[in-house]
Amino acid sequence: MIAIDGLNLNYGERIVLRNLCFRLGEGELVILQGRSGSGKSTLLKLLYREIPHFYGSILLDGTCIKTMPKHVIRRKLGVIFQSFELLERKTALENVALAGEVTGMPAKEIASRAEALLDRVGLTGQENSYPHELSGGEQQRVAIARALLNRPKILLADEPTGNLDGETAADMLSLLKTLQDETGMAMLLVTHADLLASMPEARLISMENGRIVER
Numbered sequence: 001m002i003a004i005d006g007l008n009l010n011y012g013e014r015i016v017l018r019n020l021c022f023r024l025g026e027g028e029l030v031i032l033q034g035r036s037g038s039g040k041s042t043l044l045k046l047l048y049r050e051i052p053h054f055y056g057s058i059l060l061d062g063t064c065i066k067t068m069p070k071h072v073i074r075r076k077l078g079v080i081f082q083s084f085e086l087l088e089r090k091t092a093l094e095n096v097a098l099a100g101e102v103t104g105m106p107a108k109e110i111a112s113r114a115e116a117l118l119d120r121v122g123l124t125g126q127e128n129s130y131p132h133e134l135s136g137g138e139q140q141r142v143a144i145a146r147a148l149l150n151r152p153k154i155l156l157a158d159e160p161t162g163n164l165d166g167e168t169a170a171d172m173l174s175l176l177k178t179l180q181d182e183t184g185m186a187m188l189l190v191t192h193a194d195l196l197a198s199m200p201e202a203r204l205i206s207m208e209n210g211r212i213v214e215r
């Protein structure tokens with residue numbers, strides 16, 4: 001699903017990624033760890049093309065991401081973040097729907113999928129709530145529903161439990177795991193060691209000196 005070879009990225013003088021290679025297979029669950037500042041978020045940003053310029057090769061489903069329009073990448077990749085990144089002036093349902101609007105999905109399909117996904121993540125009845133009316137865990141559920149709207153083959157998650165308390169964080173990881181099993185999507189998850197017990201089958205990797213190391 002993802003094949004990265006010879007990936008190099010600098011911020012000015014600072015070398016962040018150094019000849020990095022990585023493979024993510026279909027339906028695979030990979031957990032990425034590494035020191036703060038080691039380049040984990042940078043790698044994810046490169047994958048969903050928030051950072052457009054880099055040296056090396058990134059293939060998504062066999063196609064070079066440099067030649068893929070952004071809406072095509074959005075269909076293949078779902079993304080969730082520590083900070084949820086919901087739009088404050090939109091309801092839960094509208095936030096989820098947005099993911100389909102940017103990829104050109106028909107309105108009817110957006111509406112039915114968004115409703116079903118909010119149901120699936122346990123937010124029935126809260127479709128019309130605004131982000132400030134939801135708890136952190138509920139906001140992250142909206143963000144998960146939004147990430148899944150396009151039925152991506154890959155879900156990227158950058159410390160998705162970083163703003164949640166321990167119990168809510170564990171619930172969130174188990175929800176992600178269940179959704180991964182249900183959909184068969186691959187998942188690349190940046191998260192901390194103390195939550196890993198709930199995902200014993202995951203492949204563990206870490207970012208060291210700008211490269212990916214298997215653990």
Ligand SMILES: Nc1ncnc2c1ncn2[C@@H]1O[C@H](COP(=O)(O)OP(=O)(O)OP(=O)(O)O)[C@@H](O)[C@H]1O
Pocket residue numbers: 011014016034035036037038039040041042043
């Ligand atoms: N836009 C930017 N401009 C300059 N330097 C940056 C920029 N973004 C990140 N960096 C630097 O690149 C390095 C890697 O940052 P990155 O955010 O990828 O780390 P991380 O592994 O995700 O860390 P954390 O665990 O704290 O989230 C850091 O040294 C950071 O200061």
Ligand SMILES: [Mg+2]
Pocket residue numbers: 040041042158
């Ligand atoms: Mg980070």
